Amino acid sequence: MIDPANQQPDDALRPHSYDGIQEYDKRLPRWWLLTLYGAMVFAVIYWGYFHAYGFGVLPVQALEAEMAKNAALAAQKAGEINDESLWKMSTDPVANAAGKVTFEATCVACHKPDLTGLIGPNLVDNQWIHGGKPMDSFKTVNEGVLAKGMPAWGAMLGKQKMSEVVAYIFSFHKQGEEVVIVPVWTPPAIVAPPQ
Numbered sequence: 001m002i003d004p005a006n007q008q009p010d011d012a013l014r015p016h017s018y019d020g021i022q023e024y025d026k027r028l029p030r031w032w033l034l035t036l037y038g039a040m041v042f043a044v045i046y047w048g049y050f051h052a053y054g055f056g057v058l059p060v061q062a063l064e065a066e067m068a069k070n071a072a073l074a075a076q077k078a079g080e081i082n083d084e085s086l087w088k089m090s091t092d093p094v095a096n097a098a099g100k101v102t103f104e105a106t107c108v109a110c111h112k113p114d115l116t117g118l119i120g121p122n123l124v125d126n127q128w129i130h131g132g133k134p135m136d137s138f139k140t141v142n143e144g145v146l147a148k149g150m151p152a153w154g155a156m157l158g159k160q161k162m163s164e165v166v167a168y169i170f171s172f173h174k175q176g177e178e179v180v181i182v183p184v185w186t187p188p189a190i191v192a193p194p195q
């Protein structure tokens with residue numbers, strides 16, 4: 001019911017009538033108009049900020065960036081060098097072939113082409129000076145044992161080649177085999193001949 005006291009003078013009756021129902025020509029409330037025009041202004045700013053000029057990062061783009069970051073992290077993790085990855089590499093013929101090339105170019109002078117040792121220790125027996133895990137050897141190859149005549153190869157070979165060459169050494173070993181830690185390597189040439 002319309003309260004006649006509330007009726008504004010500009011609330012003229014609209015001329016049409018539907019099934020006897022008539023409407024007042026009421027102005028839309030100010031708060032309602034404000035939300036409407038506000039939404040329009042917001043839309044233009046939003047469109048300009050995110051779409052036309054690309055200042056903002058859309059949720060889709062943010063997601064894509066996050067996914068790319070995760071993929072990079074996963075790749076980095078997959079490329080992480082550890083005992084497991086080196087053991088795995090030691091059964092990979094391609095990596096071993098590459099490791100053999102590096103070994104023959106840089107290591108044979110001291111470790112002999114069959115890896116049985118000369119100036120440097122035998123790398124195919126189960127005796128180790130610095131530990132019998134692939135990462136132990138990786139560390140020795142990377143940092144060297146300068147005082148004992150084993151050069152540091154890290155800077156020269158880089159991670160990939162060092163991984164391959166260590167994998168090549170460990171292709172002569174079995175995971176879980178017995179490891180004997182020895183204090184020094186006695187080159188065969190200076191083993192005293194039998195009396």
Ligand code: HEC
Nearest residue numbers: 106107110119120121128129130131137140145148149150
């Ligand atoms: C100039 C001689 C020389 C060259 C070249 C050389 N090594 Fe060595 N290497 C040594 C000596 C000497 C030791 C023993 C160090 C010690 O007594 O602590 C050694 C130790 C090692 C060990 C540790 C063995 C153990 O028992 O713990 C590994 C692994 C190794 N070398 C790998 C390599 C690889 C791979 C290359 C080539 C990239 C290489 N070496 C090149 C002299 C050499």
